[in-house]
Amino acid sequence: MILRHGAGGWDGVPETRYKDEPGTWEGVSRRVLTEGLPCRFEARCFELAPGGFTSFERHRHVHFVLVLAGRGKVRLGDEWHPVGPMDVVLVGPDQPHRFLNDGLETMRILCVVDRDRDRDRPVLIDPDSAPGASNE
């Protein structure tokens, strides 16, 4: 099956809500690209509008992230790293992370995760706290 990409995203792939918890993220859309595919992973595309950012969070499962378009920054623990097209970010187990689009264009990232992560919900972290500390 081909999912063609055009100006509005991928044919037949709905945009879904990125997260609940308003205020902890901004300007992020989410599209699941592996719906119905019998496999042990999920591939999602997140688009960050200029100024947008994802939750600062940690969890046991890892992320494989590939920057598809735009430029921005990723926070890993207490360090920020600039990233651009084709850069890969490997987020390790329990590593606090956040993506930020500090550019002028949409930032598009592909994020692949293990499908089975029901017992491993993300834990939000206070961005001003020491890395690894949670706000629970």
Place this chain on the structure above:
Amino acid sequence: MILRHGAGGWDGVPETRYKDEPGTWEGVSRRVLTEGLPCRFEARCFELAPGGFTSFERHRHVHFVLVLAGRGKVRLGDEWHPVGPMDVVLVGPDQPHRFLNDGLETMRILCVVDRDRDRDRPVLIDPDSAPGASNE
């Protein structure tokens, strides 16, 4: 961890042999982008030189493929489909498939698969046979 992308690929990511079986494929390089990541999937980048093509094969495990650069065609069963940047190809279980770069630039595709597929080796297919028939 960040794997930065430059002219020669990703920092610290070696190019590996795509396949054995010479003659069944041509002009394809392979890079594994999830080496050491504790997860149930593998993300690989394949680059097809102009005129290059992957094996025509089938297997139980599925592929999530995202075209990152260049243009080409994918054969799914008995049908060829043109594909370009950001198009997604979902290859289903036992679906015969081959990628071909019939353009003038390098074609780069990301292919994600389940990590555990040791008991599910690809079966080469005679490209001139009916789809689904193998050459075993």
